[in-house]
Amino acid sequence: MKQKEMEKELTELRQEILAYCSEQGSTETEIGSYRVKLVTQNRKEYDDQKLYETLADPEVWRMVSKTDSAKVASLTKLNVISEEVISHTFAVKTVTLLQVDKK
Numbered sequence: 001m002k003q004k005e006m007e008k009e010l011t012e013l014r015q016e017i018l019a020y021c022s023e024q025g026s027t028e029t030e031i032g033s034y035r036v037k038l039v040t041q042n043r044k045e046y047d048d049q050k051l052y053e054t055l056a057d058p059e060v061w062r063m064v065s066k067t068d069s070a071k072v073a074s075l076t077k078l079n080v081i082s083e084e085v086i087s088h089t090f091a092v093k094t095v096t097l098l099q100v101d102k103k
Helices: 002-024 048-054 058-064 069-077
Strands: 028-031 034-046 090-102
Touching: 002 028, 002 034, 002 090, 034 048, 034 069, 058 069
Parallel strands: none
Antiparallel strands: 028 034, 034 090
């Protein structure tokens, strides 16, 4: 229960920091004795059905089993799956990460 309370508080604090940075129009700032940095990342979110239809080889599909972006990325890096072949099976989602470091 205490952990849930702390996670809720962290989520609220994160939202406040993101709102503050947005108001300031900056991706890096110092607040008190902390340095805050916003980092933007793109993440692929796969469509299970499209990926299954594209990966005709059942052995490859078993390696993936349930779509897991890290597994698909690993299979792509190992050249088991071609990036071009699966390019229509995912959407790119942009996420903002918050990094806080003590000075």
